[in-house]
Amino acid sequence: MIYWLYERWLARHLSVLPEHLCFMITEQDMRDAPEKLAEVTGWCLGMGITGITFHISTEDPARIDPFLPFICRVADIGELHLHARNREEVMGSGARVTVAIGSSGREEIAACIRQMARDGVAAGDVDEGLFDRYLTFRYAPDLVIKTGQSHLTDFLIWQSVYSELFFSDVNWQWFRRVDFLRALRDYQSRKRRFGT
Amino acid sequence: MTLRDTIDGLYERYLRMQIRHVPLHIAIIQDGNRRYARDHGIQTRDGHRAGADTTERMLDWAREAGVKYITLYSFSTENFRRTDEEISHLFALFKEKFTRVTGDERVHRYQIRVRIFGDRTMLPPDLLERVEAAEEATRHYRDFFLNIALAYGGRNEIVCAARSLLQQVGEGRISPDAIDPAMVEKHLYSGEHLPPVDLIVRTGNEQRTSNFLPWLANGMESTVYFAAPYWPSFRRIDFLRAIRVYDQRMRLSAGERAVLPLSR
Numbered sequence: 384m385i386y387w388l389y390e391r392w393l394a395r396h397l398s399v400l401p402e403h404l405c406f407m408i409t410e411q412d413m414r415d416a417p418e419k420l421a422e423v424t425g426w427c428l429g430m431g432i433t434g435i436t437f438h439i440s441t442e443d444p445a446r447i448d449p450f451l452p453f454i455c456r457v458a459d460i461g462e463l464h465l466h467a468r469n470r471e472e473v474m475g476s477g478a479r480v481t482v483a484i485g486s487s488g489r490e491e492i493a494a495c496i497r498q499m500a501r502d503g504v505a506a507g508d509v510d511e512g513l514f515d516r517y518l519t520f521r522y523a524p525d526l527v528i529k530t531g532q533s534h535l536t537d538f539l540i541w542q543s544v545y546s547e548l549f550f551s552d553v554n555w556q557w558f559r560r561v562d563f564l565r566a567l568r569d570y571q572s573r574k575r576r577f578g579t
Numbered sequence: 580m581t582l583r584d585t586i587d588g589l590y591e592r593y594l595r596m597q598i599r600h601v602p603l604h605i606a607i608i609q610d611g612n613r614r615y616a617r618d619h620g621i622q623t624r625d626g627h628r629a630g631a632d633t634t635e636r637m638l639d640w641a642r643e644a645g646v647k648y649i650t651l652y653s654f655s656t657e658n659f660r661r662t663d664e665e666i667s668h669l670f671a672l673f674k675e676k677f678t679r680v681t682g683d684e685r686v687h688r689y690q691i692r693v694r695i696f697g698d699r700t701m702l703p704p705d706l707l708e709r710v711e712a713a714e715e716a717t718r719h720y721r722d723f724f725l726n727i728a729l730a731y732g733g734r735n736e737i738v739c740a741a742r743s744l745l746q747q748v749g750e751g752r753i754s755p756d757a758i759d760p761a762m763v764e765k766h767l768y769s770g771e772h773l774p775p776v777d778l779i780v781r782t783g784n785e786q787r788t789s790n791f792l793p794w795l796a797n798g799m800e801s802t803v804y805f806a807a808p809y810w811p812s813f814r815r816i817d818f819l820r821a822i823r824v825y826d827q828r829m830r831l832s833a834g835e836r837a838v839l840p841l842s843r
Contacts, residue, residue: 489760489798496741496763500755506745511734514741533803533824535779535788540797544733544790550803578657578732578790 386561393564394430399571401525403434405543407536410441412555413450419555421456424480426563428460433478434522435461438538444468444485454482466519481520488540491519514541526570530555545577587816594819595644600829602777602822604648605641606792606801609634611783611809618809624668629811631672638725640815642689644822648724648774652791656698656732673729674706680713690722696768697731698739726773733793740766760798767794775799778825782810782817802828 404427412419420437427435441447444467447454457463458475465472467484495517499509515521523542531554539546549566551558609630616626634651641649654669680686680693693713702710710729743766747753753762767773776796779788784807788796795801804821806813 487760487798489763489794492737492794493758493760493763496744497755497758499741500745500748500758504745506742506749509738509741509745511738514734514738532828534828535797535799535801535803537798537800540793541734541737543797544788544793546787548786548788548803573786576789578655 390561390564393561393568397430397564397567397571400430400432400567401570403436403522403524404432405436405438405524405527405539407438407440407527407529407538408555410439410446412530413439413447415554415556417450417453419558420454420482423563424457425460426560428478430567435478436481436483436524438486438536439482439484440536441485447484457482483520483538486538488538492541494519518542526566528566530558545575547573547575591815591819594816594823598819598822598826600826601645602825603646604650604774604776605646606650606652606776606779606796608652608779608781608789608791609810610781610785612811614783615809615811623665626811627669627672631676633811633813637813637818640818642723648726650696650726650728650773650776650792652728652731654729654731655790656701656730656735657790659701670703670706674709677709677713681716686717690720691725692717692720692723693725693727694771695727695729697729698735699730701730728791731791733790736768737794739768764794776801778802778804778821780804780806780821782806782808782813
């Protein structure tokens, strides 16, 4: 009851929301709480956040296979873009929700340069704008949330250079809607400068 | 000696005793010099000077803790958008500090190699000349490495690596298929080897990395420590707390018993 009131109070005081939100979770998180990803997607959509990405770090994407039915529930409420083993599958319709399994940001950058080389791009023609066109994931998250641990993740390393970071002490499994709203409140209080 | 100094001293010792895993490479975003100046009613340039004093103290703490590599975010490609006056004061300060490196007794006694990372073409020639003199004077040192990011931008670093690789592809020296993360890494600025960042610290209560070391910090999944104090107010205790966060992560991954923080 108290939480419900607190949640309502928090939600009412949020006016500046991230356009794109990225969660960095792990294989262990999926094992501990397979249903959480679709649940959190619902929280985001409920707040009106329509750019949502989940990165699941794993050394072997095959280990995430048992949880695919849980991940695919996202397609009931949004347009799921599932990236795994260099393939992308699209399911459902609505707000775009990207789930990237085992993707590496360094590999994404190397792949961009490899493709530029194959396309015969001249060295002098490379700039940041050209990179933006070669990237697999073409958006910059406004807020990156990592639960349970305080470290960076090898994903969207180009795209997230100006992102606000939020590290939560709470593990993914125990991450409640009230923790999510607190992260959004924290984001709202930040002054973004984009490097200047 | 005030009571606070005594307590700080004891607390420092307590923190040092707890730390078992020391990061090899710490990257620091020294934020808050200007806000410190504003809060203390002093000029911006004096805020930067106070920050430079903290940097000198921190280098002693790092060396004493056994940290071999320190990389400082001193001036970004985006910082060129600041006022001409602030930029010229900052460059004068850098020039003064680099000039002093050559004669600094500590640099030679502790064999500290000083290098800059960044787009050298964006630096004024007189500053670059002092920088290169400092690099030359410490070229053979191997015990400690002080890397200073000047005119640095993380995306710019990656763009430069791409240009260098495409140049070699054009000359037929490498095939497109051979381009992988390891090869890109070898072509990041200067092409000199820098180990992955183990711990990235930012002061001034901002919680973002602002285009600093996307490859070596984000790409290598560096531990992060955000500290509330402005850089001139950053103390040894804050530095040790940052190392403790790294230490805790290493203990967890090694299956060791984590020491719970006494306070934060």
